[in-house]
Amino acid sequence: MAFSINHGNFSASFHLPSLENEPCLRHGKMVKEAGCILSNTAGKDALEGLVLIDTLQRLGIDYHFREEIEAFLNTQYVNFSSPNHLPLDVFGVALRFRLLRQEGYSVSQELANIDCEIVRSIHQKEILQISNWWKDLGLAKELKFARDQPLKWHMWSMSVLIDPSLSEQRVELTKPISLVYIIDDIFDLYGTLNDLSIFTGAVNELFFDITESISAKIFEKHGWNPIESLQKSWKRLCDAFLEEAKWFASGKLPKPEEYLRNGIVSSGVHVVLVHMFFLLGQGINKETVDFVDGFPPIISSTATILRLWDDLGTAQDENQDGHDGSYLECSMREHPNVTVERAREHVRQLISDAWKKLNRECLSRSPFSPSFTKACLNVARMIPLMYSYDDNPSLASLKEHMRSLAAHLESKPF
Structure with a gap:
């Protein structure tokens, strides 16, 4: 799709790729797969999920997975507040603390x-x-x-x-x-x-x-x-x-x-x-x-x-x-x-x-x-x-x- 803008002395032409072409279709498929991985990880491997969210945020593509990330972090917060939650190593604890705090969850910093x-x-x-x-x-x-x-x-x-x-x-x-x-x-x-x-x-x-x-x-x-x-x-x-x-x-x-x-x-x-x-x-x-x-x-x-x-x-x-x-x-x-x-x-x-x-x-x-x-x-x-x-x-x-x-x-x- 092509269109142009003309305003006074300014003019520009743009070409927008079709959402049905191969790169866009492949992109949509990859986003869907990543969302499935994140959803499936939620109750299984806490550390893997935390690392995946951190990676998505660093890549600047976390906006595709707002619902999945919110659900995962909410699960982490509930589990973290439970006396029976499985402990993580130091890296996992620090990463979970940062991601939860970053999203506005109230997490104790007693250890720190x-x-x-x-x-x-x-x-x-x-x-x-x-x-x-x-x-x-x-x-x-x-x-x-x-x-x-x-x-x-x-x-x-x-x-x-x-x-x-x-x-x-x-x-x-x-x-x-x-x-x-x-x-x-x-x-x-x-x-x-x-x-x-x-x-x-x-x-x-x-x-x-x-x-x-x-x-x-x-x-x-x-x-x-x-x-x-x-x-x-x-x-x-x-x-x-x-x-x-x-x-x-x-x-x-x-x-x-x-x-x-x-x-x-x-x-x-x-x-x-x-x-x-x-x-x-x-x-x-x-x-x-x-x-x-x-x-x-x-x-x-x-x-x-x-x-x-x-x-x-x-x-x-x-x-x-x-x-x-x-x-x-x-x-x-x-x-x-x-x-x-x-x-x-x-x-x-x-x-x-x-x-x-x-x-x-x-x-x-x-x-x-x-x-x-x-x-x-x-x-x-x-x-x-x-x-x-x-x-x-x-x-x-x-x-x-x-x-x-x-x-x-x-x-x-x-």
């Missing part, structure tokens, strides 16, 4: 609530441990200018290692995260170039001592002493900070490419992810250790995302008077005719490219465990939230969540 309270309790114990560790370390008193935000730093660990069973790993991971922030503040705000050179040697020894404690725990649990790798990562970080300090002291910023090569190291991501690799304790052997020491793409792409996000100027939480260089500044000095917005767009494109690289690494064969790969991805996912201190409405909920976790602890700055 209990699980949430258990996880909250675990996180609160972790926060108490971190608060005590940070207080005993004494850096907040000695370095008045540095950030004093152990709870915020622990949010990284909570978001990256989400498995409740990884409580010890989260606590240990927060320690290097905290120290990365402190070193950043010291190099950004404290001392002359000569002072920083002396500090670099001293701080290397300090963090070597701190890594001994973490290394001992890893060796006891996983049978591998990572102290050489951890110390190497700290030295590389401090050297990168010192290189930046030399640039700013001389007043001569490097080319943007050189800045970024150094900046992905000074981001601290490598230090944190090396610690995390050993704390997870999965797939540790000479090959993977050499690989992680060598700044592999899965780490460098994550570090690139953090460095460039930070350099876009969205991290306004620091309240610092120091002078940080940035990729944006280096790029605009090299290309003075480029507008700020054009330069920012270039940085956003680099972030997009780094994300593509990270996604490729996560989807490709890798010597790393799935847990480590997912944790690297989680770091990148958290960056826009942790480094977007403008009008981002999600920050209000983040602060509220942090306060709720620390409700029983003494007040901490955010």
Whole structure:
């Protein structure tokens, strides 16, 4: 069937297929068969029916089966409310809960609530441990200018290692995260170039001592002493900070490419992810250790995302008077005719490219465990939230969540 529409300067012709042609007839037959399968499944295999409904909804063709779906879900709701209903596995329970809630059924979330309270309790114990560790370390008193935000730093660990069973790993991971922030503040705000050179040697020894404690725990649990790798990562970080300090002291910023090569190291991501690799304790052997020491793409792409996000100027939480260089500044000095917005767009494109690289690494064969790969991805996912201190409405909920976790602890700055 063909028809046309003419209205003013607009005209269009359409051809509607006959409902009696072969594709339409085959479509009607398939819809009828699927409806029969759904109807026949209703009282036999609950999980199969739930999966079928979920599949139909994801394909966007569930509107063909409204009556069958309504009847099936109503049966599921009645059976679920009965004390004699047959239990499903975790996947089935979760799927049934979502589909019933989605259609407006009142289904108890008691299990989810209990699980949430258990996880909250675990996180609160972790926060108490971190608060005590940070207080005993004494850096907040000695370095008045540095950030004093152990709870915020622990949010990284909570978001990256989400498995409740990884409580010890989260606590240990927060320690290097905290120290990365402190070193950043010291190099950004404290001392002359000569002072920083002396500090670099001293701080290397300090963090070597701190890594001994973490290394001992890893060796006891996983049978591998990572102290050489951890110390190497700290030295590389401090050297990168010192290189930046030399640039700013001389007043001569490097080319943007050189800045970024150094900046992905000074981001601290490598230090944190090396610690995390050993704390997870999965797939540790000479090959993977050499690989992680060598700044592999899965780490460098994550570090690139953090460095460039930070350099876009969205991290306004620091309240610092120091002078940080940035990729944006280096790029605009090299290309003075480029507008700020054009330069920012270039940085956003680099972030997009780094994300593509990270996604490729996560989807490709890798010597790393799935847990480590997912944790690297989680770091990148958290960056826009942790480094977007403008009008981002999600920050209000983040602060509220942090306060709720620390409700029983003494007040901490955010």
